Amino acid sequence: EGEVILSGGYLTHSIDLSGTSGYGKFLSRRFDADTLVLTGRRIGVAYMTSARAAVGVELDALTGGFDYETLNGEDESASFTLTQTIFYFRYLATDNLSLVAGMGVNSMERQIEGYQDESILTTNLQDNGGSAKDTSDGNLILLEAAYGARGELLGWQAGLRYTASVHTISSSDDRPGLDELGRPVDMDFVISGLGIHLTVNLYL
Numbered sequence: 001e002g003e004v005i006l007s008g009g010y011l012t013h014s015i016d017l018s019g020t021s022g023y024g025k026f027l028s029r030r031f032d033a034d035t036l037v038l039t040g041r042r043i044g045v046a047y048m049t050s051a052r053a054a055v056g057v058e059l060d061a062l063t064g065g066f067d068y069e070t071l072n073g074e075d076e077s078a079s080f081t082l083t084q085t086i087f088y089f090r091y092l093a094t095d096n097l098s099l100v101a102g103m104g105v106n107s108m109e110r111q112i113e114g115y116q117d118e119s120i121l122t123t124n125l126q127d128n129g130g131s132a133k134d135t136s137d138g139n140l141i142l143l144e145a146a147y148g149a150r151g152e153l154l155g156w157q158a159g160l161r162y163t164a165s166v167h168t169i170s171s172s173d174d175r176p177g178l179d180e181l182g183r184p185v186d187m188d189f190v191i192s193g194l195g196i197h198l199t200v201n202l203y204l
Contacts, residue, residue, distance in 0.1 A: 002047050002048050002049060003047070003048040003203055003204065004045065004046070004047055004048075004203075004204040005045065005046040005047075005048065005054065005056070005201050005202070005203055005204070006044075006045055006201070006202040006204065007042075007043065007044045007045070007046070007058075007157075007199050007200065007201045007202070008041065008042065008043045008044075008199065008200060009041070009042055009157075009197055009198050009199030009200055010039070010040075010041060010042075010197060010198045010199075011039070011040055011041065011042040011060055011062060011195060011196075011197040012037065012038065012039045012062075012195050012196050012197070013037075013038045013039075013062055013082065013163065013193060013194075013195035014035055014036070014037050014038075014193045014194055014195065015035065015036040015037075015038070015191055015192065015193045016034070016035055016192075016193055017033055017034060017035060017036055018033075018034040018035075020190045020192075021188075021190070022169075022177065022187040022188040022189060022190060023167075023169045023177045023187040023188060023189035023190075024189060024190055026177040026178065026187060027078075030178070031066060031068040031078065032068065033066040033068065033078075036064060036065070036066065036080060037064050038062035038063060038064035038080060038082050039062060039063065039064060040060065040061045040062035040063055040082075041060070041061055042058055042059070042060045042197055042199065043058070043059050044056055044057060044058035044059065045057060046088075046090065051092075052091060052092045053089070053090065053091055053092070054089075054090040054092075055087075055088070055089055055090070056087075056088055056090065057085065057086065057087050057088075058084075058085070058086040058088060058102070058104075059083075059084070059085055059086075060082070060083065060084040060085075060086070060106075061081070061082075061083050062081070062082045062083075062084075063079065063080065063081050063082075064079075064080055065077050065078045065079040065080055066078055070113055076113040078110070078111065078112045078113070079110075079111045080108060080109065080110055080111075081108070081109040082106060082107070082108050082109075082191070083106060083107050083109075084104060084105070084106040084107075084140065084163075085104045085105055085106070086102045086103070086104035086140070086142055087102055087103060087104055088100050088101065088102030088103075088142060088144075089101055089102065096147055096148060096149060097145065097146070097147055098145070098146050098147075098148070098157070099144070099145055100142065100143070100144035100145075100146065100159075100161070101141075101142065101143055101144075102141070102142035102144075103139070103140065103141055103142070104139070104140050104142070105137065105138070105139055105140065106137070106138055106139075106140050106165055106191070107135055107136070107137045108135065108136050108137075108138075108167055108189070108191060109133060109134070109135045110133070110134050110135075110136075110175060111133040112175045133174070134173050134174050134175055136167035136168065136169055136173075136189060137167065138165040138166055138167040138168075138191065139165060140163055140164060140165035140191075141163065141164050141165075142161060142162070142163050143161065143162045143163075144159050144160065144161035144162070145159065145160055145161075146158065146159030146160075146197075146199075147159070148199075148201075150201065150203065152203070153202065153203055154200065154201065154202060154203070155200070155201040155203065156198070156199065156200055156201065157197075157198075157199045157201065158196070158197070158198050158199075159196065159197045159199070160194065160195075160196055161194070161195050161196070161197065162192075162193070162194055162195075163191075163192065163193070163195065164190075164191075164192035165190075165191045165192065166188050166189070166190055166191070167188070167189040167191060168186065168187075168188055168189070169186070169187045169188070169189050170186055171184040171185050171186050172184070
């Protein structure tokens, strides 16, 4: 008979901005930010199809950001919220080690103080100043290795994972990427990197 597993825990995800191209490189160059670290929670439900295999779905909600100085010399913070829905297959290689592969979708909300137009004039300053919020979407892949232990009802896991997705940031976005001449251009935002999670499982 199959077993249902309810899980919840803490998750971190680190995105290397300086080592990527496109929008990540633009953020690194414009705001002097090398890494974007997101933290938050993960919840999920899985069904054991056999003694060694399970299929499940996971929901993640992560937030993070970095501090920077605006053109006016004011201290501001850029904030990012990443939500993910992941469908995965888990294989128990040993009683303590599990391997996971999955696919899903995610959405990144960005809220950044700054200017969109490369030509700041008195006629467009009001439209381009202030804080703007935009959202982009993409597909993702997941690879993970986790170590844990379980009792009859409760268990725990600590895992190392890699996720990768690519979002397209349009030149018409409120906070687009800018080329060397300061002109808005379409850019890919590579949201990839390593993460860790600590999870508690309930076995039903």
